[in-house]
Structures are given as structure tokens and as C-alpha cells.
Amino acid sequence: MPPVVSDKYKQEKKAAILKSAFECFAEKGFQVATIDDIVAHSKISKGAIYNYFSSKDDIYLELMNQHTNENISNLKVELEKLSCTKDKLDYIFQLYSQLNEQPQFANSTRVHIEFWLYSTRKEDLRDLMLDRYEMYKTLFNTILVEGIKKGEISSSVHTDEIAQIFWGLIDGISLHYSMLLDKYPYKQVYNEMKELIYTKLDMK
Amino acid sequence: MPPVVSDKYKQEKKAAILKSAFECFAEKGFQVATIDDIVAHSKISKGAIYNYFSSKDDIYLELMNQHTNENISNLKVELEKLSCTKDKLDYIFQLYSQLNEQPQFANSTRVHIEFWLYSTRKEDLRDLMLDRYEMYKTLFNTILVEGIKKGEISSSVHTDEIAQIFWGLIDGISLHYSMLLDKYPYKQVYNEMKELIYTKLDMK
Amino acid sequence: MPPVVSDKYKQEKKAAILKSAFECFAEKGFQVATIDDIVAHSKISKGAIYNYFSSKDDIYLELMNQHTNENISNLKVELEKLSCTKDKLDYIFQLYSQLNEQPQFANSTRVHIEFWLYSTRKEDLRDLMLDRYEMYKTLFNTILVEGIKKGEISSSVHTDEIAQIFWGLIDGISLHYSMLLDKYPYKQVYNEMKELIYTKLDMK
Amino acid sequence: MPPVVSDKYKQEKKAAILKSAFECFAEKGFQVATIDDIVAHSKISKGAIYNYFSSKDDIYLELMNQHTNENISNLKVELEKLSCTKDKLDYIFQLYSQLNEQPQFANSTRVHIEFWLYSTRKEDLRDLMLDRYEMYKTLFNTILVEGIKKGEISSSVHTDEIAQIFWGLIDGISLHYSMLLDKYPYKQVYNEMKELIYTKLDMK
DNA sequence: GATGAATGAGTATTCATTCAT
DNA sequence: TATGAATGAATACTCATTCAT
Known part of the structure; x- marks a missing residue:
């Protein structure tokens, strides 16, 4: 002390x-x-x-920043190591595929979404949260855009929409899992989702 | 008296x-x-x-019950009127396709998800919320199951997973829209999602 | 209840x-x-x-408003009844001459001056306090101005300055009394002050 | 060591x-x-x-002691140098005549009066403050008493009361100035006060 | 049934003071 | 001596709920 x-x-x-x-x-x-x-x-x-x-809000914000920053930078590092689009997507999908096995996953999801909602009503927090969303979306989108450029993905794919669908599903599924816990077949739903998106991408 | x-x-x-x-x-x-x-x-x-x-919680509960019941029973009534699977799905998809134009949609989404999260921590509320989820899921699932039975949908479809993906996406997309508002291309994402699912179903 | x-x-x-x-x-x-x-x-x-x-500040403010308003309006009513300048001044002087006998006078003075100082650092309170000062000053000044007009007071008197000296002395003497209590010869000082000002006014 | x-x-x-x-x-x-x-x-x-x-109070106390002691001893030294009563009074009056031009005057006044009030409620501080008042009063009083003894001032002057009026006015005017700042005509009021007192003293 | 005044435990945050290093 | 992290009682203010009228 x-x-x-x-x-x-x-x-x-x-x-x-x-x-x-x-x-x-x-x-x-x-x-x-x-x-x-x-x-x-x-x-x-x-x-x-x-x-x-400086405040309770500040505590959460640091919590989230730390989490996001670690997450995103790890992700970027790992993705750099991979060259083909399929590997990159596989990597990302695999990351979220077993989240439900982490003991705090449900709680963590709840906290993040709750704060997400809470931040909507607070000017100063809002922009921070939007930036965070943008970072995630861009990450996924970039992979798709490069995939198209390299001819590894059908050029007819609407990359931005798919990216938003990906994160929308991640959040939606996580949310439902966090409520239903063992009653929710996380993995099955997750795999189905993966297949759905992969079919769309028509990956080579 | x-x-x-x-x-x-x-x-x-x-x-x-x-x-x-x-x-x-x-x-x-x-x-x-x-x-x-x-x-x-x-x-x-x-x-x-x-x-x-009897309490603030009670007010919310009634609010949600009423909303859910109206919603579900309306939906059931309308779906009864339609016979082929495609019409039924079209009907449901159309229901959510323009929600973003409703002025209270973002607020409404936030309230429901907030309470959803809040209810996780309250024994007595929790079961009510789970029932509600089950009802929605079953509604969608039933359409698919019947579709398969009638041969209008590929029999290889995992109906339960698709139903959960549908509602997961609805909630995920609504959540993101409720945060980003006009910065979120609700309709484009929604249409992409519809296409994704329809492709999967391989509907006749 | x-x-x-x-x-x-x-x-x-x-x-x-x-x-x-x-x-x-x-x-x-x-x-x-x-x-x-x-x-x-x-x-x-x-x-x-x-x-x-609505707040602790608000409580004080109401306290002061009530006090000031009662005070000022009583004063105005009483002064209206009197026609010659000397009577009016006598009336005012007599009002403050025995304040030290009121049990709460010292405390009251302290509270008012403390809040007066406190309000200096708060934008919103400040103007209220300044208005209050202005009201008191004007009250005294008006008597003097009318006194000159009626020829009851030497026309060479700087009315505004004398009014400020009057209230300055009232506050200064009250402040000192509120600290020293029985060790402070309130009445003697007060009478001396009265004489000082009366001499200056050269009242007829 | x-x-x-x-x-x-x-x-x-x-x-x-x-x-x-x-x-x-x-x-x-x-x-x-x-x-x-x-x-x-x-x-x-x-x-x-x-x-x-040893404490925040202690800091203030030392601050004030130092200030008072410097002030008073300076004053005494300067007054010793002057022989006639008028010069002494002129010296004192001149000291306070331009205080309002000192940038910290208003703040300084507020601090001193605030602490003055604060000290009333604290046994141990109180006596210190009373001593301080006594010192100032005596200083002024002594000049007047000597003035009378030397025949430079009307012997009918109530020296003690005048001394208290002097410091009462100094504090009252400073207080008002510290609130009203540029809206308060410090110099005019001050000069009027000086004239008032000088008239009373009937100085030769 | 309707009213709204009363209750008081609960909230985030502050700050003089202490004391291990 | 100097440092500044730690302490925790104290503060103004809130709000779901109750209950006398």
C-alpha cells in the first residue's frame, strides 16, 4: 500500500x-x-x-477499449499471416465458433450490449461506440474486398452488406445465447450461419 | 353492490x-x-x-405481453390466410422490411433488448422471456417444416437453425440500426439477408 | 401525512x-x-x-427572497406613510438600531454574508444577489434624492455614495457584531454612524 | 547529526x-x-x-497571521515616522484608497471574510480572530487618542466608535466591492467616507 | 378509485488526512 | 524529508413504493 x-x-x-x-x-x-x-x-x-x-462510465470504457484493442490488433496480426481469403474467413469464423464455451461469454455479451444501449442516450459515449462498430465492420469488409480483387470471391458480392450481416448475426446469436444459455444450440446455429455466408460468397 | x-x-x-x-x-x-x-x-x-x-417491472411485462400477443396472433391469423410457403415467408419478411421507417422503431428495439437483458437477472421474468422467444421461433420453424412436408422447400434445410438465424438476424440488425440510425443501411442489409436465406431454402 | x-x-x-x-x-x-x-x-x-x-441553494434562496421581500415591502409601506425626509431616515435608522437585540441577528448576518460570498462563484446565483443589493441601495437613494428635491437635504450631497456608505456600514457593523457579539458596542457604534451621516446630510 | x-x-x-x-x-x-x-x-x-x-485550517491560519503581522508591523513602522495626526490618518486612508486596483483585492477580501465567518464556529480559531480585530481597532484608536492629546483633533470625538466605524466601513465597502466589482464605485464611496470621517474629526 | 405527499435506502462522487516506501 | 496511493466517512440528490385522505 x-x-x-x-x-x-x-x-x-x-x-x-x-x-x-x-x-x-x-x-x-x-x-x-x-x-x-x-x-x-x-x-x-x-x-x-x-x-x-474518473467515473463508472470510464471504468466500462477502459474495459471495452482494452477488450476491443486487444481483439482487433490480435485479429489483424493473425490475418496478416494468412494470404488466401478462405483462410482469413475461416480464421474469423473459428474465433467465434466456440465462444459459448468460455464461461463468461454470456455475461460479457450482456454487459457489452447493455452498455451499447446505455451509450445511445449519452452524446459523449455514442461516438466512441460508433467508431468501435466501424472498426469491426471494416475489418470484415476489407477481407471481402481483397478477396474480390484477388478473384477468390464472386465479384457480385455486396461486401458491405455481408459484413454487416456477419456482425449482426454475431450480435444477434450472442444475445440469444446469453439469454437462453444451454437451451440455445449455439454451435449448430453458428455453423448454419457460416454455411449460409460461404454459399453466398461462392469462394474458390 | x-x-x-x-x-x-x-x-x-x-x-x-x-x-x-x-x-x-x-x-x-x-x-x-x-x-x-x-x-x-x-x-x-x-x-x-x-x-x-404492482411495479415498474410489471408495467413493462404487461407492455411486452400485450405487444407479443398482438403480434403473434396477428401473424398467425395472416399466415393462416396464405397457403403456399413462399407467400408466408414473403409476408413475414415484408413485415420487418420497412420497420426502420416507423418513427419509434429504434427506441422500441432498445427498450425491448434492454428489458430482455434486465430480465436475465430476474428469476421470475426470465421464464416469461424464454417462452416468448420460443413462440417466435416456433412460428417461423413451423412454416419451414410445413414447407418441407409440402415439398416447397428443400428437405435438407435445418429448419430450427434457420429459424434461429432469422430471429438472430432480425434482432442483430435491429440492434445495430437502433444505434447507428441513418448511418445504417437497414434496407440493403435486410434485403441481402432475405436473399441469403431464400437461396438456402431453395424454394419452389 | x-x-x-x-x-x-x-x-x-x-x-x-x-x-x-x-x-x-x-x-x-x-x-x-x-x-x-x-x-x-x-x-x-x-x-x-x-x-x-429543488436543491440546498434553492432553500437558501427562498429563505432570502422571503426575508428580502417582506423587508423591502414593509419598508416601502411604512415609508409611504411618512412625508418628510427626516422622518423617513429616522424610521430606517431606528429599524437597524436594535437589531443586535434579536437573538438570531448574529447568526442571520453570518448566513447571509456567507451565502453572499458563496454566490460570487456561481453564475446563476450572482445576478440574484446583485439585484437584491440594487433594491436596497435604490431604496435609500430615493429618499435622499427626494429630500434634495424637496429642499430638506443639502443639495451638495452625493446621494448614491451616501446610500452605499449606509449599507456598507450596516453590513460592516453587522459583520463585526456577528463575530464579537457582546464585546462589540453595537449601539454606540451605530449611533455614531447615524450622527456622522446626519451631519453630512445637513438636514432641515 | x-x-x-x-x-x-x-x-x-x-x-x-x-x-x-x-x-x-x-x-x-x-x-x-x-x-x-x-x-x-x-x-x-x-x-x-x-x-x-497540520491541517487545511492551519494553512489558512498561518496565512492570515503572516498577513496581519506584516500589515500591522509595517503600518506601525510607517506611522512612527509621521508625527502629526493628519499625516498619520492620511497615510492610513491612502493605503486603502486604491486597493481595488490590486488584481487580487476582491478575491482576497472574500477569502478573509469567508474564513472570518468560518472561524466563528470554531472555538480555537475564534480567539485568534478577535485578537486580530482588536489589534486593528487599537491601531486606529491610538492615533485618535494621541491626536486629541496633542490637540489636533476635537476632544469630543468618540475615538473607539470612530475606529470601529472606520474598520466597519473598510470591511463593508470591501465586501460590496468584492461582489459587485466594476459595478461598484469603490473610489467615490471611499472618498465620501474619508470626507465624512474627517469632517467629524474636525482636524487642525 | 384517485390522489400525491411522504418515505428512506440507495447512488456516484469527493476530499482531508494518513502512512508505507 | 518527500512522495502520492490509499482510505472511507461524508455529501447532495433520486425514486420506487406506500398510504392517509
Whole structure:
């Protein structure tokens, strides 16, 4: 419990807060979970939390940024390594194919969508969320556009729409899974979706 | 002693409260909108509202039940009138094709998904929501199953998965539209989705 | 503890809150006194207080408005009844001459000056306070101007400056009295001040 | 073992803290300004500040003591140099005549009066403040008493009351100026006040 | 049945002060 | 001595729900 403290210490503390916060949000929902919940869960004092974050919104935002940034940059790195369009798409599809096995997947989905909705009513948050959507969409779209350029995908494909359908389905399916849990046949639906899109792309 | 006010009066009052409540929820979100907002909007007193509903949750529940029941039974009635599978599917697809033109569509979507998420954490609400999902899924699934039986659809179609994909996409696309609004090309994405599914069904 | 309640009831409740609030402010100071203090002192619930007032600032403001309005309008009424300048000034001077005998005078002074200072840093409050100052200044100035017009006061008197000196002294003396209490010879100083100003006015 | 740092170093550090503290208090008010504001403004760590001062109150107290002591002793030194009563009074009056041109005057006034009021409620601070008042009053009073003794002032003057009126007016006028700023004709009022008092003294 | 005043636990956030390094 | 992270009680304000009239 010291001042004049290493960067590492601070990063770990911040990470610990974020971890606790995520678990609280996951358990109760972003709006319902309170700072006191995070205090109780993390055993870190309220004042300390506010030393690292400026508000409850800020905590979520960092949570999401971290998640998105890791996600997107990992994805980009991995996709760079692959040259043909099919491999790239396979890679992406495989990423989401087993998400339901991650224990926090349902909670995570709920938290993200809840905040997504919450942010609609807050000017300052909204743009951040829109940027995030744009990043994901572009990622998928780029693969398709390059696929067409390289002749690996039917040139009649409407890349932008397909990209939006992909993410729409990911969100829709995740949402339904997060509600129905074991009653929802995530994998089957997911595979069906993959087949649907692959048929459309007419990939070589 | 006869009742002091007629049943009709009571039903109208209840309907008026629900209407106001929906508008308040839509404008501010379910959790953020307050009973006082509903009082202000409906010009009905707080006490009166609690005469008709036992809680804020209860108001939402009735709202959703009513909406679902109307929706589903309307749908069933209309679908009964149609005999061939393609007509039935066309009818359903057409229903959602222009939803984005309805002024309250984005708000309505947000409210429903918000409550959907909210209900996950509440034992008593959860089952109600699951039933609702089941009803929608079954509706779509039944059409497909009958279509196969009548030979109007490829018998290799996984009806249940397709039904879940349909509603997953509806929810995913609606969610994205409700965030991005005019920046989201609802109709194009929707049409692409329709084509995707129709291709799969290989309808005659 | 009823709804559908008479105006009289509401006025009394409001008055009771204001009374308690004043006593709390007087005892601890405006900034230090808390809403919980007012709750404890008035035995009125926090929610009820916020039914009648929108904020702590608002409570003070009403307190001051009420006080100022009563004061000023009483003063105007009384002054109307008097025709010669000397009588009017005598009346005003007599008003403040025994204020120190009022039990709450010192506290009242402190609260008002504290809020006066506090309001300097708040845009919205500031103008209200300036108006109030203007009202008092004008009241005194008007008497002097009329006195000159009627030839009852030396025409060389700088009315505006004298008016500001009058209120400056009232505030300065009250401030000092509110700190020193019995150690401050309020009446003697006050009488000296009166003489000083009367000499200047060269009243007939 | 000799002290690690020199006394000079310590005094300078203390002075730096006081300077910053004054500026923070002046800008935001004593109660609103925070220790963190002082840290940010002074670039001195929180811990260091608490090495030199035991509390926020203590900082103010030292600030005021220093200010008062400097003021009073300067004043005494200057007044010693002058022999006739008129020169002494002229000197004092001239001191306050242009205060409004000092950029920090309004802020400074607010801080002092705010703390003055604040101190009324704190046993330990109160006596300090009373002493301070006494010192100022005595200073002025002494000049008048000596003036009478030397026959330079009318012997009918109530010296104590005049002294209190002087400081009452100084505080009252400063207070009003600190609120109204450019809307307050500080110099005119001040000169009028001077004339008023001089007339009374009937100085030779 | 209708009204709306009353309740009070609950909310995010602040800040003087402490103390391990 | 200096540092600044940690503490946690304190704050103004909110809002679903109750219940006397």
C-alpha cells in the first residue's frame, strides 16, 4: 500500500479493478452494479478506484477499449499471416465458433450490449461506440474486398452488406445465447450461419 | 353492490398507462425512465398507476405481453390466410422490411433488448422471456417444416437453425440500426439477408 | 401525512422546512450544514424536503427572497406613510438600531454574508444577489434624492455614495457584531454612524 | 547529526506553500479549494504540505497571521515616522484608497471574510480572530487618542466608535466591492467616507 | 378509485488526512 | 524529508413504493 510506486504496480492495480468491475457488471448488469459492489468485490477502497478511473462510465470504457484493442490488433496480426481469403474467413469464423464455451461469454455479451444501449442516450459515449462498430465492420469488409480483387470471391458480392450481416448475426446469436444459455444450440446455429455466408460468397 | 366503474373504463385506463409508459421507456430507457415520467406523460396519478400495476417491472411485462400477443396472433391469423410457403415467408419478411421507417422503431428495439437483458437477472421474468422467444421461433420453424412436408422447400434445410438465424438476424440488425440510425443501411442489409436465406431454402 | 392536501398545509410545511433550514444554517453555516442536518432538525424526510425545494441553494434562496421581500415591502409601506425626509431616515435608522437585540441577528448576518460570498462563484446565483443589493441601495437613494428635491437635504450631497456608505456600514457593523457579539458596542457604534451621516446630510 | 536541510530551505518551502494556498483560496474560496488544488498549483506533494502544516485550517491560519503581522508591523513602522495626526490618518486612508486596483483585492477580501465567518464556529480559531480585530481597532484608536492629546483633533470625538466605524466601513465597502466589482464605485464611496470621517474629526 | 405527499435506502462522487516506501 | 496511493466517512440528490385522505 505504498506511494512512489512502480508502473507495474499501478498497472496491476488498474487491472485488478477492471477485473472486479467486469465481474460485477457481468453479475448484475452495468447499470445495476454499483461502485460499492466493485469495492466489496475487489477489496479496493472507493477512493483508490477513483484514483484510477474518473467515473463508472470510464471504468466500462477502459474495459471495452482494452477488450476491443486487444481483439482487433490480435485479429489483424493473425490475418496478416494468412494470404488466401478462405483462410482469413475461416480464421474469423473459428474465433467465434466456440465462444459459448468460455464461461463468461454470456455475461460479457450482456454487459457489452447493455452498455451499447446505455451509450445511445449519452452524446459523449455514442461516438466512441460508433467508431468501435466501424472498426469491426471494416475489418470484415476489407477481407471481402481483397478477396474480390484477388478473384477468390464472386465479384457480385455486396461486401458491405455481408459484413454487416456477419456482425449482426454475431450480435444477434450472442444475445440469444446469453439469454437462453444451454437451451440455445449455439454451435449448430453458428455453423448454419457460416454455411449460409460461404454459399453466398461462392469462394474458390 | 355493483362495481363503481365499468370494466371498459378500467381497460382504457390501463391502456393509457401502458401507452405512456412505452413512450417514456422508449425515450429514456427502461431503467432511466421513472414512474414520475409516466405520471407526467400520462397525467394519471402515481397512486392510480399502482392501482393497475404492482411495479415498474410489471408495467413493462404487461407492455411486452400485450405487444407479443398482438403480434403473434396477428401473424398467425395472416399466415393462416396464405397457403403456399413462399407467400408466408414473403409476408413475414415484408413485415420487418420497412420497420426502420416507423418513427419509434429504434427506441422500441432498445427498450425491448434492454428489458430482455434486465430480465436475465430476474428469476421470475426470465421464464416469461424464454417462452416468448420460443413462440417466435416456433412460428417461423413451423412454416419451414410445413414447407418441407409440402415439398416447397428443400428437405435438407435445418429448419430450427434457420429459424434461429432469422430471429438472430432480425434482432442483430435491429440492434445495430437502433444505434447507428441513418448511418445504417437497414434496407440493403435486410434485403441481402432475405436473399441469403431464400437461396438456402431453395424454394419452389 | 396526506396527499390531496390544502394550500395552507403546503405553505406550513414549506415554512417549517425553511425555519429548520435557517436554524441549521445559522448554527453551522450554509456550506457546512447538510441536508441531513435539516432532516434531523425538522423531522421531515429528505424526500419531502426535495418535494418542496429543488436543491440546498434553492432553500437558501427562498429563505432570502422571503426575508428580502417582506423587508423591502414593509419598508416601502411604512415609508409611504411618512412625508418628510427626516422622518423617513429616522424610521430606517431606528429599524437597524436594535437589531443586535434579536437573538438570531448574529447568526442571520453570518448566513447571509456567507451565502453572499458563496454566490460570487456561481453564475446563476450572482445576478440574484446583485439585484437584491440594487433594491436596497435604490431604496435609500430615493429618499435622499427626494429630500434634495424637496429642499430638506443639502443639495451638495452625493446621494448614491451616501446610500452605499449606509449599507456598507450596516453590513460592516453587522459583520463585526456577528463575530464579537457582546464585546462589540453595537449601539454606540451605530449611533455614531447615524450622527456622522446626519451631519453630512445637513438636514432641515 | 545536523539537520538535513537548512532552516532557510524550510522557510522558503513553507512560504511557497502559503503563496499557492492563498491563490487557490482566492480563486475558489477557502471551503471549496482542496488540498489537491494546492498540490497542483504549488507542485509540492501532499505529504510535504502536511509536513509543514497540520491541517487545511492551519494553512489558512498561518496565512492570515503572516498577513496581519506584516500589515500591522509595517503600518506601525510607517506611522512612527509621521508625527502629526493628519499625516498619520492620511497615510492610513491612502493605503486603502486604491486597493481595488490590486488584481487580487476582491478575491482576497472574500477569502478573509469567508474564513472570518468560518472561524466563528470554531472555538480555537475564534480567539485568534478577535485578537486580530482588536489589534486593528487599537491601531486606529491610538492615533485618535494621541491626536486629541496633542490637540489636533476635537476632544469630543468618540475615538473607539470612530475606529470601529472606520474598520466597519473598510470591511463593508470591501465586501460590496468584492461582489459587485466594476459595478461598484469603490473610489467615490471611499472618498465620501474619508470626507465624512474627517469632517467629524474636525482636524487642525 | 384517485390522489400525491411522504418515505428512506440507495447512488456516484469527493476530499482531508494518513502512512508505507 | 518527500512522495502520492490509499482510505472511507461524508455529501447532495433520486425514486420506487406506500398510504392517509
